[in-house]
Structures are given as C-alpha cells and as structure tokens.
Amino acid sequence: MDKVVKSEAEWRVQLSPEEFRVLRQAGTERPFTGEYVDTKTVGVYSCRACGTELFRSETKFESHCGWPSFFEPTKSxxxxxxxxxxxxxxxxxxxxxxxxxxxxxxxxxEGYATPTDDRYCINSVSLTLKPA
Structure with a gap:
C-alpha cells in the first residue's frame, strides 16, 4: 500500500477529536473504556486513519491490561x-x-502464553474491526 500523507488540518477533518488525539498526537485512551477491549468477534482490525490491515482476531488475547492485546501484526x-x-x-x-x-x-x-511472548497493546480508537 502507498504511504498516506496528509496535513494536520486534513487529519482533523477526517478524525474525531479523540481519534486525532490518539492517532496523530500519540495519546492514550483510558484503560477498559475502548470498544474492542472485550470483543471476541472474528475479523480483521485495520488502522482507523487509513484502513491498512493491522491485526487479525486470531492473534487477539486476554491480557487484562485494559486495551486490546495482540501477539503479532498481520504482516511484520x-x-x-x-x-x-x-x-x-x-x-x-x-x-x-x-x-x-x-x-x-x-x-x-511478560510471560503470556502466546506464540511470540509479545503484547501489542493497542488503543481501540486506533482501530476499526471488519467482522469475518
């Protein structure tokens, strides 16, 4: 996929204030408040800003940290x-x-029983889920 480059003004028009704060200003949503923390829906998680496929539900696991956790991205x-x-x-x-x-x-x-022992701790507001 080609790189997506937009001005701050263009991102502000596209994203909600909370999405902009997290995605473009490296903010963090409060723990246990994101829409995907407890989601078990099978599907693909993509970047909310540009639509790039990032994670699959098969790699999501319960870490009890307050944010959706994955053990690896779809592609490195x-x-x-x-x-x-x-x-x-x-x-x-x-x-x-x-x-x-x-x-x-x-x-x-961190000792999670996952194939990679990695925990990608991701803000829900950074993602969109497309059910399978």
Whole structure:
C-alpha cells in the first residue's frame, strides 16, 4: 500500500477529536473504556486513519491490561516500531506503517502464553474491526 500523507488540518477533518488525539498526537485512551477491549468477534482490525490491515482476531488475547492485546501484526511490515522515552520510561511505540498513526505500544517477555511472548497493546480508537 502507498504511504498516506496528509496535513494536520486534513487529519482533523477526517478524525474525531479523540481519534486525532490518539492517532496523530500519540495519546492514550483510558484503560477498559475502548470498544474492542472485550470483543471476541472474528475479523480483521485495520488502522482507523487509513484502513491498512493491522491485526487479525486470531492473534487477539486476554491480557487484562485494559486495551486490546495482540501477539503479532498481520504482516511484520504493517507496523513500525519506534523507541519511546516519554513518561520517564523506555517503551516501544507501535505506529501504522502506511500513515504513521500512533496505535499503542508493544511489550516483550511478560510471560503470556502466546506464540511470540509479545503484547501489542493497542488503543481501540486506533482501530476499526471488519467482522469475518
């Protein structure tokens, strides 16, 4: 998929204020408030900003962290991982590789019984779910 590049004004027109805050300003929705936290629907999760397929329901798991969690993206090049040193800690930020929107963070080695031992902790507001 081609890169999606828009001005801040164009993103503000396309996205709701909350979507803009999270996707374009690297905000975070409050835990346990997102629409996909407890969703069990089979389908594909895509970037709310540009529609790029990011995760499949088969990789979603219960992490009890307050945000939807996945153990891997649909393709390794669907997301970009960036070191994040905000808030006085070092984390790995997850961004959409197509439009550079903030999705959440990925954590490794937390002991979850998943094939990758990764937890992609993603804001619901960053995603849209297309049921199978």
């Amino acid at each position: 090049d669907a997301v970009t991982l960036i070191e994040d040193r905000t808030l006085g800690m070092t984390r790995v930020e997850v961004r959409c590789a197509t439009c550079d929107s903030h999705l959440g963070h990925v954590f490794h080695g």
